[in-house]
Amino acid sequence: MSQTEQSQTERGKTPGRLARAWDSDIAWSFRHSPVAIVAGAVSVLIILAAIFAPLIAPHDPFNPATLNLMDGFTPPMEPNAFTGNVYWLGTDNQGRDVFSTILYGARISLFVGFAAVILAMVLGIAAGLVAGYRGGWVDGLLMRFADVQLTFPSILLALLIFGIARGFIPPAYREEMAIWVLIVAIGLSDWVQYARVVRGATMVEKNKEYVQAAKVIGAHPAKIVLRHILPNVLGPVLVIATIGLALAIIAEATLSFLGVGVPPTQPSLGTLIRIGQGFLFSGEWWILLFPSITLLALALSVNLLGDWLRDALNPRLR
Amino acid sequence: MTAFIIRRLLQSILVMLTVALVAFALFRFVGDPIASMVGQETTLAERQELREMLGLNDPFIVQFFTFVSRAVVGDFGISYRLQQPVMELILSRLPATLELALVSGFFAFIFGVGFGVYTALRRGGWLSSSIMTISLIGVSLPTFLIGVLLIWVFAVEFQWLPSFGRGDVVDLGGWWRTGLLTESGRASLILPAITLGLYQMTLIMRLVRAEMLEVLRTDYIKFARARGLTNRAVHFGHALKNTLVPVITITGLQLGSIIAFAIITETVFQWPGVGALFINSVRFVDVPVMAAYLMLIALVFVVINLIVDLLYYVVDPRLRVDRAGAGH
Secondary structure, X not given: OHHHHHHHHHHHHOOOHHHHXXXXXXXXXHHOOHHHHHHHHHHHHHHHHHHOHHHHOOOOOOOHHHOOHHHOOOOOOOEOOOOOOEOXXXXXXXXXXXXXXXXXXXXXXXXXXXXXHHHHHHHHHHHHHHHHHHOHHHHHHHHHHHHHHHOOOHHHHHHHHHHHHHHHOOHHHHHHHHHHHHHHHHHHOXXXXXXXXXXXXXXXXXXXXXXXXXXHHOOOHHHHHHHHHHHHHHHHHHHHHHHHHHHHHHHHHHHHHOOOOOOOOOOOHHHHHHHHHHOOOXXXXXXHHHHHHHHHHHHHHHHHHHHHHHHHHOHHHO | OHHXXXXXXXXXXXXXXHHHHHHHHHXXXXXXXXXXXXXXXXXXXXXXXXXXXXXXXXXXXXXXXXXHHHHHXXXXXXXOOOOOEHHHHHHHHHHHHHHHHHHHHHHHHHHHHHHHHHHHHOOOOHHHHHHHXXXXXXXXXXXXXXXXXXXHHHHHHOOOOOOOOOOOOEEOOOOOEEOOOOHHHHHHHHHHHHHHHHHHHHHHHHHHHHHHHHHHOOXXXXXXXXXXXXXXXXXXXXXXXXXXXXXXXXXXXXXXXXXXXXXXXXXXXXXXXXXXXXXHHHHOOOHHHHHHHHHHHHHHHHHHHHHHHHHHHHHOOHHHHOOHHHOX
């Protein structure tokens, strides 16, 4: 294994790593898909904006010292009647700049989304590898469990898990634990896809010669699974993870919108939409509109990226 | 046949028991049931006595058995928050949810089949392409956002339709109060039903379109045309009829999802249904309501899946020949 790795890196050195990546099939497919380019650009833009929110945001929406209540309800691009301050996307009732709250909200949405996907991925891959490699009753048990879980919509499951977990946490910790409970709930509701795909791929891979060879050498089953089989089943996992990220972001937004997600002190995009809905009837449309557009752009572009990836990695479609 | 049915039934019972175990664990381990019942001045001895009387000192299995046998007859205790029997609460809100689910399912089916047939027959037309594009957006929009946007357009800007509640309801005798018989009730139903049904509609539409395109290529359609049948007879008598079996199956399976998504729709529109009750029980950790809803929703899903499986068995003869060989 180490030898093949070495020879690969050596071969990679001659044309240069970046050049090789640029010439790969997947990069070619990306360059020739306008949808993928736009979706990729939008996703990267939102993710970067979320990461660097403290640097980009005109002010910190969670620091009461920077807020001026007189600035409340300023429409976008118009000077405030009292202070004369101009905000790109307007302000909410507490005078918080909507643009800044969106940046910080996207940060929380993306954090929950990525963390939930990673949790689901780790659980699903582990279950899939064990089920596929071991077979027998372990496989039967895990897959029956997966079948049962698949009959429930994942958003309902996340809601139920969230409710149950919340019940078990002492009231004093409920608020501060909410974000982690949310991640666990969304992650647990979404592992089945990974497990099924990895199990299928593992069952194909485990009969191939390189696994046989590793067995003959006397390698430990855990080593065979992790070092030899795992890298070969990761392709489809990447596709599911991308689409799963879009679903996790929507699930988080939905739960937060319903008021059972992140606490109001750490508003995500869903929470912002929930807040915005309250001002719909009094005419402050911008508090609702801009977070909604951000959420939609994020979910849609990640989703389209996942669709493209699925087609690009599918050898039959080339 | 009997072996298959028995196996499926056993599986369903096992699922229900697992869910019951979770619900029971909620009851037993979330907080101290005694503490939520008595006042502060109750002595330790009195608490012990109450504990003994309620059977809280019994072995786990005995308590679980009591819980299940009570759940079977619909006794889930009293809501912590509303101080009413849980089953009474759920039953009084069930009609609202069922009416919403049925109307939106109906809406999804009618428009889904209609648009699906239209886009399949007029492939490439500008109306078809715009319907397909809009459906793509409809799929990627989260349900709650659709609801909020509908409220904005139709309730706030145009002020055509109410944005919350059920409107006036009529008592149908007993516990069923319907909003379908009054004008305000029907008006209040429109936006929530569209919100809830939109996703299912796009799903049905895409399915019908794909199936129609498939069927229209088959030989019997060519023969039907060769026989000189009108377009209408070919499209609706032959093609559509043959696409409906998978469509009905999928719609049936989606019924569970409609009930699940009703939670979201009910919260957006403040619809007084079971879903909104559940969300509030999660927010306030109202364990009896949560446990009852958990069992109820599991029952709905298990029953739907059981029926669909049995229907497959009846419809598809291949499943009957050697079920054992299929590896299930």
